[in-house]
Amino acid sequence: MNIGEIARRAGVSRSTVSYALSGKRPVSDDTRRKIQQVVDELGYRPSASARALANGRTSTLGLVFPPAGNHYTGMQLDFIGSVVEAAAVYDYDVLLSPSGVDSDRSFQRLLGERRVDGAILMEIRLEDDRADHLAALDFPSVAIGRTARPEGSWWVGLDHIALVEACVHHLADLGHRRIAFVNRPEQLLRAGYESAHRGLDGFTKAAAERGLTVRTYCCGDDAASGQACVERILHDDPATTGLVTLNEAALGGLYRGLAQAGRHVPRDFSVTGVVAARWAETVTPQLTAADVPAADLGRLAVDLLVERLDHPGAPPRHHLLTPPISLRASTGPAGVPPTVGTP
Amino acid sequence: MNIGEIARRAGVSRSTVSYALSGKRPVSDDTRRKIQQVVDELGYRPSASARALANGRTSTLGLVFPPAGNHYTGMQLDFIGSVVEAAAVYDYDVLLSPSGVDSDRSFQRLLGERRVDGAILMEIRLEDDRADHLAALDFPSVAIGRTARPEGSWWVGLDHIALVEACVHHLADLGHRRIAFVNRPEQLLRAGYESAHRGLDGFTKAAAERGLTVRTYCCGDDAASGQACVERILHDDPATTGLVTLNEAALGGLYRGLAQAGRHVPRDFSVTGVVAARWAETVTPQLTAADVPAADLGRLAVDLLVERLDHPGAPPRHHLLTPPISLRASTGPAGVPPTVGTP
DNA sequence: CTAGCTTCCCGAACCGGTTCGACACGGCAA
DNA sequence: TTGCCGTGTCGAACCGGTTCGGGAAGCTAG
Numbered sequence: 001m002n003i004g005e006i007a008r009r010a011g012v013s014r015s016t017v018s019y020a021l022s023g024k025r026p027v028s029d030d031t032r033r034k035i036q037q038v039v040d041e042l043g044y045r046p047s048a049s050a051r052a053l054a055n056g057r058t059s060t061l062g063l064v065f066p067p068a069g070n071h072y073t074g075m076q077l078d079f080i081g082s083v084v085e086a087a088a089v090y091d092y093d094v095l096l097s098p099s100g101v102d103s104d105r106s107f108q109r110l111l112g113e114r115r116v117d118g119a120i121l122m123e124i125r126l127e128d129d130r131a132d133h134l135a136a137l138d139f140p141s142v143a144i145g146r147t148a149r150p151e152g153s154w155w156v157g158l159d160h161i162a163l164v165e166a167c168v169h170h171l172a173d174l175g176h177r178r179i180a181f182v183n184r185p186e187q188l189l190r191a192g193y194e195s196a197h198r199g200l201d202g203f204t205k206a207a208a209e210r211g212l213t214v215r216t217y218c219c220g221d222d223a224a225s226g227q228a229c230v231e232r233i234l235h236d237d238p239a240t241t242g243l244v245t246l247n248e249a250a251l252g253g254l255y256r257g258l259a260q261a262g263r264h265v266p267r268d269f270s271v272t273g274v275v276a277a278r279w280a281e282t283v284t285p286q287l288t289a290a291d292v293p294a295a296d297l298g299r300l301a302v303d304l305l306v307e308r309l310d311h312p313g314a315p316p317r318h319h320l321l322t323p324p325i326s327l328r329a330s331t332g333p334a335g336v337p338p339t340v341g342t343p
Numbered sequence: 344m345n346i347g348e349i350a351r352r353a354g355v356s357r358s359t360v361s362y363a364l365s366g367k368r369p370v371s372d373d374t375r376r377k378i379q380q381v382v383d384e385l386g387y388r389p390s391a392s393a394r395a396l397a398n399g400r401t402s403t404l405g406l407v408f409p410p411a412g413n414h415y416t417g418m419q420l421d422f423i424g425s426v427v428e429a430a431a432v433y434d435y436d437v438l439l440s441p442s443g444v445d446s447d448r449s450f451q452r453l454l455g456e457r458r459v460d461g462a463i464l465m466e467i468r469l470e471d472d473r474a475d476h477l478a479a480l481d482f483p484s485v486a487i488g489r490t491a492r493p494e495g496s497w498w499v500g501l502d503h504i505a506l507v508e509a510c511v512h513h514l515a516d517l518g519h520r521r522i523a524f525v526n527r528p529e530q531l532l533r534a535g536y537e538s539a540h541r542g543l544d545g546f547t548k549a550a551a552e553r554g555l556t557v558r559t560y561c562c563g564d565d566a567a568s569g570q571a572c573v574e575r576i577l578h579d580d581p582a583t584t585g586l587v588t589l590n591e592a593a594l595g596g597l598y599r600g601l602a603q604a605g606r607h608v609p610r611d612f613s614v615t616g617v618v619a620a621r622w623a624e625t626v627t628p629q630l631t632a633a634d635v636p637a638a639d640l641g642r643l644a645v646d647l648l649v650e651r652l653d654h655p656g657a658p659p660r661h662h663l664l665t666p667p668i669s670l671r672a673s674t675g676p677a678g679v680p681p682t683v684g685t686p
Numbered sequence: 687c688t689a690g691c692t693t694c695c696c697g698a699a700c701c702g703g704t705t706c707g708a709c710a711c712g713g714c715a716a
Numbered sequence: 717t718t719g720c721c722g723t724g725t726c727g728a729a730c731c732g733g734t735t736c737g738g739g740a741a742g743c744t745a746g
Binding site: 043046047052060076077088094098106108109112113114223249253255282284 | 449567
C-alpha cells in the first residue's frame with residue numbers, strides 16, 4: 001500500500017501520483033480523479049518517514065519540557081495542550097522531549113537525528129545553554145521566557161518584573177507596609193530560572209519605590225513547603241500583612257499556614273501573585289492575581305515558530321505579555337497588625 | 344554529514360559504517376576505531392527519518408490525549424510526564440496527538456502515515472471506537488482504562504468500582520447515612536467515560552449494601568461548578584453529611600461551597616474520593632482519598648506497550664490498580680445533622 | 687507542412703539509512 | 717599445491733516518497 005501500488009492500480013507512474021496528491025504540478029482532471037478514487041478505495045496515506053526523508057522536513061515540532069523533578073504545575077499542562085492544538089492547525093505534530101538530567105541525550109535525539117523541524121523551549125533560564133546551543137546552530141526555535149540577553153532571539157514570555165511590581169503596588173495601595181515574597185524553590189533560583197529572578201527583581205524594585213519593609217523567601221513546589229514558608233514568614237516578622245507569590249503549587253499550603261496561624265484572608269492578611277486563573281479560582285478566598293495566560297503563550301509560541309520555519313532568515317520576533325491583575329477576594333486594606341502572641 | 348561522508352573519511356564503505364555502528368555484523372577492531380573516531384569528530388548521528396524508512400520502525404510512541412475542552416487535571420500532567428520519562432528509558436520518543444473534534448484526522452496522521460510504532464490511549468470510554476479501531480487493525484496499543492469488554496486487549500487502569508466502594512464504606516463506617524456522589528461532567532458520563540461510569544456503579548452498589556440514602560450529581564470540571572454542586576446537594580437534602588467525588592478540578596469549589604453553607608469539614612461534613620495525592624494535599628483540610636497513582640499508570644502503560652512491540656503476538660496483559668485510601672483530614676464521624684435553617 | 691508552444695505524463699535520480707549476497711584474503715589441513 | 721573455512725569488507729538493492737529533465741501528443745501560427 002505504497003505510492004507504487006497506487007500508481008499501478010491507477011495505470012500511471014509514481015511521479016504522477018505524487019503530483020496529483022501534492023498539486024505541485026498540473027495533472028489532468030481525468031487522471032486526478034482516477035488516482036483519487038484509488039487512493040480513497042485503499043485509504044492510502046503517504047508514509048511520514050519517507051516524505052520526511054525526501055523533502056527534509058518532518059512536520060514535527062519539539063517541545064522541550066522540564067524534568068519531572070520540578071513538580072509540574074497546572075499552568076504547564078494548559079500550555080502543552082495549547083501548543084499541541086495550535087500546532088495541529090498548521091499541520092504539525094508535537095514531540096515531547098524531557099530536558100532531564102542528561103539533557104544532551106534528548107537534544108541529540110531532537111536535533112542530531114533531525115526528528116523535528118523546530119523546537120519550543122520551556123522554563124528558560126537567564127543563562128541558558130540550551131538556548132545558546134540552539135542559537136549557535138541557528139536551529140529554528142522559540143523560547144518561553146527571555147534570557148538575560150534576549151536580543152536577536154525568538155521568544156514569548158511574561159513580563160514578570162512588571163507583573164510582580166503590579167502586585168506590590170496593589171498591596172501598597174491597600175496600605176500594606178510589611179510584605180513578603182514567596183518565590184520558586186531555591187534550587188531553581190540558583191539555576192537561574194527567569195521567572196524566579198525577574199519576579200524577585202520586580203518585587204525588590206517596587207518595594208523600594210514604595211518604601212516597604214520586605215523579606216523574600218524561596219519555597220518548595222508543594223503544599224507542605226508553602227505551609228512551612230508561612231510559618232517562617234510570621235516567625236521572622238509577625239507584623240507582616242501580605243505576600244506576593246509566583247509559586248502556584250505552594251498556594252494551597254500558604255493558605256493553610258495562614259489559617260493555622262489564625263490570620264484570616266483577606267481581613268488580617270492579603271495574598272496575591274502570578275498564578276493561572278484556574279488555580280486562582282480554586283482556592284478560597286479566590287486569589288487576586290495576575291493570571292498567567294498559559295494557553296495564549298502556547299499559541300503565540302507556535303505562531304512564531306511556524307513563521308520562523310516558513311520564512312528562514314526573517315528578523316527575530318517576540319511577544320512580551322503583561323496580563324492585568326484580576327481582582328478577586330484575597331486582598332484587602334491593611335488593618336491594625338495583630339499584637340504578637342494574640343491568636 | 345551523512346553516512347556516506349563518514350564512510351569516505353574513514354576510507355570504508357557505507358555498509359561497513361552501518362555495521363560498525365549497529366554491531367549487527369562483526370567489524371575488525373581497527374576499522375571500528377577509525378570509524379568511531381570520525382563519527383566523534385564530526386558529531387555524526389544517523390537521521391531518524393532515513394532509519395525509520397529503512398527498518399520500518401519510528402522509535403516513537405503516540406500519546407492520544409483528550410481535547411482541551413475537558414479541562415486538564417493535575418493527574419493527567421503527572422501521567423504525561425511519567426510516560427515521557429519511561430519511554431525515554433526504552434529509547435522511544437513520545438508524540439502527542441489530540442483526539443479532538445476530528446479525531447479521525449489525527450488518527451490518520453498517527454497510523455495512516457505511520458508516525459508511531461504504538462499508541463497509548465488516554466481517557467478511555469466503555470464503548471470506545473478509537474480502541475475498537477486500533478484492535479481491528481491489530482495496531483499495538485495500550486489503553487488507560489478498560490472498555491466494557493476489556494478481554495483480549497492491553498490496558499492499565501484503576502479499579503474505580505473498588506475505589507469508590509472503599510470511599511463509601513469508609514463514610515458508612517464513620518456513621519454517615521446520607522451521602523452524595525459528585526461525578527465528572529454529565530457530558531462525559533453520557534459519552535461513556537469509564538471512570539465516571541464505573542465510579543458511579545461502585546457508589547451505587549456500596550451504598551445499597553450499606554443501606555445508605557444517596558443522591559448522585561454530575562459536576563463541571565471547575566471550581567465554580569463544584570461550589571454550585573454543593574449548593575444543590577444541600578438544597579436537595581440538607582441532612583447530607585458526606586460526599587464522594589471523582590472530580591479533582593471541582594474539589595476546591597466543593598470545599599468553598601461547604602464553607603459558605605457553614606458546614607465545617609470534617610466536623611459537620613466529610614469529603615472523600617479519588618484524587619491525585621498532590622491535589623489532595625493542597626486543599627485544607629487535606630483530603631482523605633484514594634490517591635490516583637498517575638505516574639505508576641504512565642510507567643506501566645509504557646512497559647506494556649514496549650513489551651507488546653518487542654513480542655508481537657504475545658498474549659494480552661493488563662494491570663488493574665487499587666491504591667488504598669490515604670487517611671488525611673477531611674473525614675470524621677457523622678455528628679447530629681444540623682437542623683434545617685440553622686447556619 | 688512544419689516550427690513552436692502547451693499540456694500532461696514518464697523515467698530516473700535522489701534523500702540517508704539498512705541489509706543481503708558475494709567476494710577477497712589469510713590460515714590451516716590434506 | 718590444492719581445497720576449505722572463517723573473517724572482514726564491499727556493492728547493490730531496497731524502504732517510499734519527491735523532484736527534475738525530457739519527451740510525446742495535440743494545437744495553433746506561419
